[in-house]
Amino acid sequence: MTAPETNxxxxxxxxxxxALILSLALVGxxxxxxxxxxxxxxxxxxxxxxxxxxxxxxxxxxxxxRTRDDLDxxxxxxxxxxxxxxxxQDFDADQSxxxxxxxxxxxxxxxxxxxxxxxxxxxxxxxTPIITDSLETVEVVIGxxxxxxxxTFALATLYDRLTIVNGLVAVPFSPSPNLFVQTGDRLVEFDxxxxxxxxxxxxxVYEFTVPGGTAGPVAIAPGEGGxxxxxxxxxxVPDEQLPAAEEALRALIDxxxxxxxxxxxxxxFGTEGEFTAGGQTYGLWGxxxxxxxxxxxxxxxxxYGAEGWYLQPEFTDPGxxxxxETDSTDEGEVLVTAECEFYDDDxxxxxxxxxxxxxxxxxRGTADEDFAWVQEETCADTAxxxxxxxx
Numbered sequence: 001m002t003a004p005e006t007n008x009x010x011x012x013x014x015x016x017x018x019a020l021i022l023s024l025a026l027v028g029x030x031x032x033x034x035x036x037x038x039x040x041x042x043x044x045x046x047x048x049x050x051x052x053x054x055x056x057x058x059x060x061x062x063x064x065x066r067t068r069d070d071l072d073x074x075x076x077x078x079x080x081x082x083x084x085x086x087x088x089q090d091f092d093a094d095q096s097x098x099x100x101x102x103x104x105x106x107x108x109x110x111x112x113x114x115x116x117x118x119x120x121x122x123x124x125x126x127x128t129p130i131i132t133d134s135l136e137t138v139e140v141v142i143g144x145x146x147x148x149x150x151x152t153f154a155l156a157t158l159y160d161r162l163t164i165v166n167g168l169v170a171v172p173f174s175p176s177p178n179l180f181v182q183t184g185d186r187l188v189e190f191d192x193x194x195x196x197x198x199x200x201x202x203x204x205v206y207e208f209t210v211p212g213g214t215a216g217p218v219a220i221a222p223g224e225g226g227x228x229x230x231x232x233x234x235x236x237v238p239d240e241q242l243p244a245a246e247e248a249l250r251a252l253i254d255x256x257x258x259x260x261x262x263x264x265x266x267x268x269f270g271t272e273g274e275f276t277a278g279g280q281t282y283g284l285w286g287x288x289x290x291x292x293x294x295x296x297x298x299x300x301x302x303x304y305g306a307e308g309w310y311l312q313p314e315f316t317d318p319g320x321x322x323x324x325e326t327d328s329t330d331e332g333e334v335l336v337t338a339e340c341e342f343y344d345d346d347x348x349x350x351x352x353x354x355x356x357x358x359x360x361x362x363x364r365g366t367a368d369e370d371f372a373w374v375q376e377e378t379c380a381d382t383a384x385x386x387x388x389x390x391x
Contacts, residue, residue: 038162039116039162040116040136040138040153040155040162041113041114041115041116041138043062043155043162043163043164044113044138044140044153044155044164045110045113046062047059047062047063047153047164047167048110048140048142048203049110050062051104051202051203051204052106052108052109052110054101054104054106055101056099056100056101056104059167059202060099060167062163062164062167063163063164063165063167063168064158064163064164064165064167065091065167065168065200091168091170091200095198095199095200096199096200097186097188097199098171098181098183098186098188098199098200098201099168099200099201099202100186102184102185102186103183103184103185103186103201104184104202104204105183105184105204105205105206105207107144107145107205107207107217108142108143108144108149108204108205109142109143109144110140110141110142111141111142111143111148112140112141113138113139113140113141114138114139114140115138116136116137116138116155117136117137117138118134118135118136119134119135119136119137134156134157135154135155135156135165136154136155136156136162137152137153137154137155138152138153138155139151139152140152140153142204142205142219144205144217144219145217146205146217149205149219149221150221151203151221151222152221152222152223153166153167153222154166154222164222166222166223167202167203167222168200168201168202168222169200169201169202169203169220169221169222169223170198170199170200171198171199171200171201171220171230172197172198172228172229172230173190173197173198173199173229173230173232174229174230174231174232174309175309175310175363176231176232176233176309177233177302177309177310177311177348177349177350177351178210178211178232178233178350178351179350179351179352179353179358179364180232180352180353181199181208181230181232182208182209182210183206183207183208183209187353189352189353201220202220203220203221203222204219204220205217205218205219205220206218206220208230208232210232210233210234211233211234211237211238211240211241211351212234212236212237212238213234215230215231215232215233215234218230231309233302233309233311236302237300237302237311240355241300241351241355241357242300244351244355244356244357245300245313245349245351245357245359246298247357248349248356248357248358248359249295249296249298249313249347249349249359250295251359252266252267252268252359253267253268253292253295253296253319253342254292256268256269256290257290257291257292257321258290259290260287260288260289261288262284262288262323265361266360266361266362267361268342268343268344268346268347268361268378269290269321269340269341269342269343269378269379270376270377270378270379271284271323271338271340271377271378271379272377273288274381275336275338275379275380275381275382275383276381276382276383277336277382277383277384277385278385280329280385282327282334282336282383282385283327284323284324284325284327284336284338287325288323288324288325289323289324289325290321290322290323290340291321291322291323291324292321293319293320293321293322294317294319294320294321295319296313296315296317296318296319296341296342296344297315297316297317297319298313298314298315298316298344299313299314299316300312300313300314300349301313301314310348310363311348311349311350312344312347312348312349313344313347313349313359314344315342315343315344318341318342318343318344319341319342320339320340320341321340321341321342322337322338322339322340323337323338323340323379324336324337324338326388331387332387332388333387333388334385334386334387334388335385335386335387335388336383336384336385337383337384337385337386338379338380338382338383338384339379339380340378340379340380341378341379342378343376343378345376346361346362347359347360347361348360348361348362348363348364350364
């Protein structure tokens with residue numbers, strides 16, 4: 001072997017080893033990047049585990065949801081809503097009141113998470129379409145005491161991060177005589193009961209505490225429009241609610257009888273004001289006096305309307321009151337008095353979280369013009385007439 005060949009071999013040796021080390025380093029970096037970047041299946045699993053851990057902030061980090069106002073997550077610190085980006089699920093503070101550790105149900109478990117599949121790159125979110133290059137879906141089976149439920153999660157890469165785009169569920173709640181909803185230790189009061197309130201919730205299986213028992217279990221599944229409105233009332237009224245309903249109805253009547261109108265807004269009685277006595281017609285249209293003789297007695301009856309349950313009093317005894325007014329005749333002033341009763345057609349009963357009841361004329365929240373004046377005649381068409389003393 002000649003000296004030049006030996007030198008050439010020695011010079012080529014270090015270059016070969018350097019190339020090998022660099023290649024291995026690049027493979028290692030690539031491997032680590034694969035490990036550090038979770039796939040859709042991992043993201044869904046970690047999201048569901050965060051929910052089961054009641055980690056609100058941790059769970060929200062896997063979604064595209066932001067709130068317009070600060071959100072109480074139970075951690076003692078409010079989440080910032082500094083930025084809303086295109087396609088974000090957008091819930092205000094009122095809608096986010098069940099995104100709280102006390103509201104999260106843990107009475108379920110993950111049974112199976114399927115392999116991701118790719119689909120069209122669009123998804124209609126809570127209020128904004130999401131357009132991406134591609135969309136992955138993951139099927140999940142969860143188990144609970146009542147059986148199993150299947151969830152489908154949609155994921156997209158948003159801002160270089162694999163994100164669950166339907167991580168929160170917009171859950172509608174049916175109109176109910178109960179002006180509140182409770183799941184776990186979290187209670188939320190509704191302002192109105194005529195519309196369908198929508199609250200944001202994490203997917204899972206929930207039970208709702210209602211007067212007299214529980215409603216559920218109910219599977220809250222991800223996806224838009226896939227959940228039927230939640231009923232927050234049982235089709236019977238607990239005995240302990242009856243006294244409050246009676247008190248509220250009597251309070252409404254006590255207020256109404258102070259009116260001097262023949263027909264009064266939001267009151268369960270009224271008259272057109274024409275009566276006959278002794279073959280003569282008398283008119284009572286203004287400045288009348290109502291006198292309560294006997295409160296009505298009633299039973300509470302559930303009725304199912306177009307959107308949910310309503311609770312109405314059904315009178316078993318319509319009670320009694322009188323209406324009177326002075327009228328002028330050729331013989332002088334006379335007092336005209338007619339017997340009347342109450343009617344129940346348009347009365348609705350609601351309950352607040354503290355147990356107090358509220359009786360309204362028309363469904364709560366209905367515009368005044370829809371139930372402005374009583375059109376029913378609740379008085380007899382004959383009256384008694386007596387001269388006014390002093391005439």
